[in-house]
Amino acid sequence: MSATAAIDVSTATGRIPGNNGIWVGIFCVLVEFLLLFGVYFIAKAHYPEAFRTGPDKLATVAGTTITFLLLTSGYCMVKAVAAIRRDRRRATLAWVVGAMLLGLGYPLVKFFEIRWNMAHGIDGETGIFYTTYYYLTLNHLVHVSWGILGLGWVAVRTGLGVYSADDYSGLEAAAVYWHTTDVIWLVIFPFFYVLR
Numbered sequence: 495m496s497a498t499a500a501i502d503v504s505t506a507t508g509r510i511p512g513n514n515g516i517w518v519g520i521f522c523v524l525v526e527f528l529l530l531f532g533v534y535f536i537a538k539a540h541y542p543e544a545f546r547t548g549p550d551k552l553a554t555v556a557g558t559t560i561t562f563l564l565l566t567s568g569y570c571m572v573k574a575v576a577a578i579r580r581d582r583r584r585a586t587l588a589w590v591v592g593a594m595l596l597g598l599g600y601p602l603v604k605f606f607e608i609r610w611n612m613a614h615g616i617d618g619e620t621g622i623f624y625t626t627y628y629y630l631t632l633n634h635l636v637h638v639s640w641g642i643l644g645l646g647w648v649a650v651r652t653g654l655g656v657y658s659a660d661d662y663s664g665l666e667a668a669a670v671y672w673h674t675t676d677v678i679w680l681v682i683f684p685f686f687y688v689l690r
Contacts, residue, residue: 511575512667520674523637527678530630534685541622546690548623551616556607557687560600561679564638567596568676571645571669578652581659587652590665593672594645600638604631627686634682638675644668 510517538545574589611617618628648668651657657665 511663512670513663516667516671520671523674523678526633527630527681530633531681531685534626534630537622537626544621544623548621548627549687549690551614552627552687553607553610554687556603556610557683559603561683563596563599563603564676564679567593568673570596571672574652575662575666575669578657578662578665579659583652583655583657586657586665587649590645590649590652590668594642594649597638597642597645597672601635601642604635630682631686634675634678637678641668641672641675644671 570589570593574586574593577583577585577589616624618625645668648665651664
C-alpha cells in the first residue's frame with residue numbers, strides 16, 4: 495500500500511459525517527430538547543398523577559405510527575448515503591424521495607391525531623400533561639418539517655447530479671439531521687404514550 499493510499503484511508507475513516515454547520519445546528523436542537531425534557535421531568539415531579547393517567551387518553555396508535563414512519567424514513571436515508579458512496583445516483587434519489595414521502599406521513603398522522611384529541615376534549619388547557627405533550631410534540635414537528643424541507647432540497651440536488659461518491663457532504667448532513675429527529679422522537683414517544 496502506498497503512502498498516499500494510507501493517508502486517504504485514514505482521512506476517510508476519521509472524518510465526521512456532514513459538515514460543521516449541521517453539527518452546530520444539531521447541538522442547538524439537542525440543547526433545546528434537553529431543556530424541554532427538563533420541563534417534562536419538573537412537571538412530572540410536581541403533578542405525578544396527571545402524568546400517570548395522561549397517556550391513557552392519547553391515541554397510542556398515532557405515536558406508534560409516527561415512530562414507524564420516522565424509523566423507516568431514517569433507514570431510507572442510510573440507504574441513500576450508502577448508494578451515493580457507490581456513485582449510484584438514481585438509487586440515491588429514489589431512497590431520498592422515499593425518506594421524504596415517509597417523513598411527510600408524520601405531519602399527516604399528527605394532523606389526524608390532533609383532530610382526534612380535540613374531538614375527545616384533549617387540548618393544551620386540559621391539564622399540565624397535555625400542555626407538555628403539545629409543546630414537545632409540536633416543537634418536534636417543527637424540526638421534522640425543517641428536515642422534510644431539507645430532504646426536498648437534497649432530492650433536487652441529487653436529481654441535478656450535484657452529489658457524487660467524491661462529494662456528498664450535503665446529503666450526509668441532511669441524513670444526520672434527519673436521524674437526530676428520529677432519536678429525539680424515540681425519547682418523546684415513551685414519555686407521552688408509554689410511561690406511567
